[in-house]
Amino acid sequence: MPPMPPNPNNKQQGPGGRHAALVNAEKPRNAKETLGKLLSYIGRSRYIFFGLMAVMLIMTLLGLAAPYIQQIAIDCITLDKDKLSVNTDKLMKSLIALGGVYLLNSAFSYMQGIFSARLSQRTVSTMRRDLFGDLVRLPIKYFDTHKHGDIMSRMTNDVENISNTISQSIGSLISGVLTVIGSIVIMLIYSPLLTLISLSTVVLTIFVSGKMTKFMRKYFLEQQIILGRLNGHVEEMVTGCRTVASYSKEKAAAQQFNEMSDELRKTGIRAQICGGVMGPLMNCISNFGFVLIAAFGGWFSFKGWITVGTIQAFILYSKQFSRPINEIANQYANIQTAIAGAERIFEVMETKPEPDDGKSEMKAENVRGDIDFEDIRFGYDADKPVLKGFSLEIEQGRKIAIVGATGSGKTTIVNLLTRFYEPDGGRITVDGMDITDIPKDELRRSIGIVLQDTVLFRGTIEENIRYGREDAPEEDVIRAARHANADEFIRRLPDGYKTQLAEGGTNLSQGQRQLLTIARAVLADPKILILDEATSSVDTRTEMHIQSAMVALMKNRTSLIIAHRLSTIRDADTIVVIDGGRVAESGRHEELIAKKGCYYDLYQTQFAGNKT
Template identity: 45%
Template sequence: MSGHQKGQEPKGQGSRPGFGFGPGGGMMGMPGQKAKDAKGAMRRLLGYLKQRQGQLFIVFIAAVLSTVFGIVSPKIMGQVTTRLFEGAMAKLNGVSGAAIDFDYIGYILLLLIGLYALSALFTFVQQFIVAGVAQKVVYALRKDVQEKLNRLPLKYFDSRSNGEILSRATNDVDNIGNTLQQVLSQFISSIVLLVGIVVMMLTISPLLTLITIITLPLSVLVTKKVATRSQKYFAAQQKTLGELNGHVEEMYGGHTIVKAFGHERKSVESFNAINEKLYDSGWRAQFVSGIIMPLMMFVGNIGYVLVCVVGGIFVTRQAITIGDVQAFIQYSQQFTMPITQVANIANLIQSALASAERVFELLDEAEEVPETAKPVAIASPRGNVEFREVSFGYKEDAPLMEGMSIAIRPGQTVAIVGPTGAGKTTMVNLLMRFYEIDGGSISIDGADIRELKRSRLRELFGMVLQDTWLFNGTIRDNIAYGRDGATEEEVVQAAKAAYADHFIRTLPDGYDTVLNEEASNLSQGQKQLLTIARAILADPAILILDEATSSVDTRTEVHIQQAMQALMKDRTSFVIAHRLSTIRDADLILVMNHGRVIEQGNHEQLIALNGFYTDLYNSQFTGGKRKEIV
């Protein structure tokens, strides 16, 4: 059915997109999109990771070993420098038998090669397992989301935009997966690396360690100040970029209208104004964020100079070896890296938790009423439909239908007419249990539809809607969608019955013509013919036709009406129509207004009543004014 029913809840606006920060997006102090309940989202997300405890333990061990082997290497490398320095100085001082111990240096170099190889090996193991864990978590999330979407009622989709639902099912889940991929490996490694570096620096010189740590607050302060300033520029850049994209899409989408009214110059002027604004905000954002790294390097170099000077003094006093100074300088250069990584990870986690919260909100939505434990089955459906005192409203405080009772005999063609918002499509939605009634009952062949499985209930119906729906595939596949296992001959016969066979054969690939995602390579009328052929092939017990011929020309409509007459023979058919000329021969016409059936009968009987239907009919053919029923 159409996803936009009258009287329904208003559409949600979707989530506001978070601001992007370009290259500076991961910098410290630059917050991302935040979750409302971060703890709750984290707890549920950890529930998915808990199933991978064994693998995560291996990741932790691999990260520790990889980091440890990498951390001890500078210290060992310092021994090579020390031995070279001592040998060289001994030779310069004329010490008898002095020489550089190349055997020892060679041994140390081989040891270093082995340590670096082991570090790389455990890094590979860590990344390999993390990739599998992250993808398995994403797989489980996607599976849960897909199953949830299948269990959600139609009102959920009617009250939200398609873009919002797709964003939760795709973008948010992808964001969680990408974040896990980075966080699981980087976070453990960064913490172990930070602790290891501090420990190694302390073993070399506590005083030099203190000098290095003193520069840390200065780095954080500089980064936070710059990042906070650049944030507003990035926000302006994203906002202006959205304006530019909207303008370009609108102008190119309606370029024919723009040219027809001679507004090309005005369009270009608007583009130039927005583009200039984007340039200004983009330049400021990139410049301000771009000075973060030079400033951090400047602060880091201050610490580097202090370490070199103090370390040199210690060497001259023989309080420390030159190799240890070299190792300490390497450690001090690495010191800020894990801190920066942890800060980046914190921002990533914020964004991931916001995405996780949106996904979990979807998973927590109220589902369809559960299927009955003991469903009944209709062996030979005849199409006897009855509404008994049916009450329904899209909102609890705004009832649309109250006490509606209708009896429809097998084989009748029932037309439903009335003004927009009268409840015509709602009636069909209730019949197929897209929405649950609030009171009363609806039965088919004496069986309450709530006692039938939804899948079995909907198998009884064939539908042709005003909004055509065709998927990316061949014309043959789209028609055959109406019934599993349909043969080539049955597909062709259905197309002929719908008067679609002729135009299909004129296409270059005939029935093998592939429709694109929007089926824009066919006219609207041709698409409608294919949906009618699909319904004919389904051979259902009950037909629902919602303005089925609204998109075809008058001559084609005559052919389709003939096909429909043959198709509707001995079947119960519901025809929703605005053009009353198409339903004059209906067995029963239900005239609806404000959710109530105010008149019913065939065309002649309703005309004789000289009531609402008569005014509606005359307004279409004589231009007369129609009465409004309140």
């Protein structure tokens, strides 16, 4: 039996399997390339960025001035012929200047926090907008082959990690570069020899950090991938909570969650340990450098080459030189998490969007409704074809029912007609024009679809019906609801058409939700109507109401009805039976029963079997 094609609105597994998509898609990228793309987003808020740089420059200059003032203050105290001498006036001026430096530094530190927060929020706001804009233009196949929870994790967790890193690390990076440059210049002025001794540890620092970077990066990317999987599992359990409870699978679901959580914990521990090691290692190397400076500085002072104040200032400048390296090392875990998240975000952004090569001037309101499937071949997997030379010609205004066994390709026909997927061979025409030449917006506006799985959004009932035509006046909304036999139950609700729906419309019954989706299709007034198991989720009485409404709705429209309940399609103009990816037979109900072919077998299975 051919595989069951995925429903584009189904939030469950798509073709190819869930975990296969994650394993194949989430490969590490070039960190430099990712960082370059991230910097381009930061650069879009250039005025805030330049303001932050100006603030950090002032803070750096104040930081560099402090050790110099301290040196002056210390050198105000001298020992002359075993007598302590203090230049009180100069000492007081130095202390006042030092207090002013620290006060100004605090004020500019507050300004740095403001600039950093604005830069991070504007950057991630732009990134989040671009990500969602690219997300809605992705082909349906992408959503069928990726966990929805993982996609949401990229939109939330990964973006938030980038925001935190920008607000915490950008200022440090700018300050670090300026401080390193300024410290080296001043240290060279004080003592070129001591400077060379101090820089002797830099080579060791670069070597150790480079080795640790390559080792740690894989753990941070793995951590983000597992987090996406965990979110996907939670999303599944929440949306499928009734199914989980009905099969008493709560313990199994909890166990699966715990296994993923443990895997995330272990990976997180490895990542955080590796990231946490960087800081102590850098501090150890820096402290070794301070020992060298103190030892050689004391010897130089004993020789009379430099003063004690100079040694103090030099040690402080040496600390300022090593501080940025240590800060970056301490924040390395956050930086790596942000880069890993950015890789996952850019992976979505760089996925090819849904192709739309339609260049014709055809408009939805001008579509008549003639449809022709010509030798269509298609498979969700290349080695598992679903349709194998499917051909069907549908005249304008005709009501066509498509039936067949599960997995025969009924829903696939809808996916191809709406261009959710592209055929591997053959072509589909509407009014004689290849649908690839029709702009997708116009093609889809000419088609109304009512699916078995109802899709309602948070908002009022009126807003959900108007989703089919947002500019529709209120009287048209009410008229559409009446056509769908939904007006009666809507008016019984406390707020009528202004009733707020919960997420997915869960505060309504399944039948009521289906009636609203039918009303939405009625309001859209499409030239082509597709009913994919539209009445399978309602009771018999509601089904009768819907059927009577559909008679009027389908008048003068090309209608495709996909149904398992053969009782709902007996009055169709033509019934098409699909078997083996092709049209096995077609005709009216009585004709097909008389042939005693595939349709007869289906009919006997559904009805004759019920009599035994």
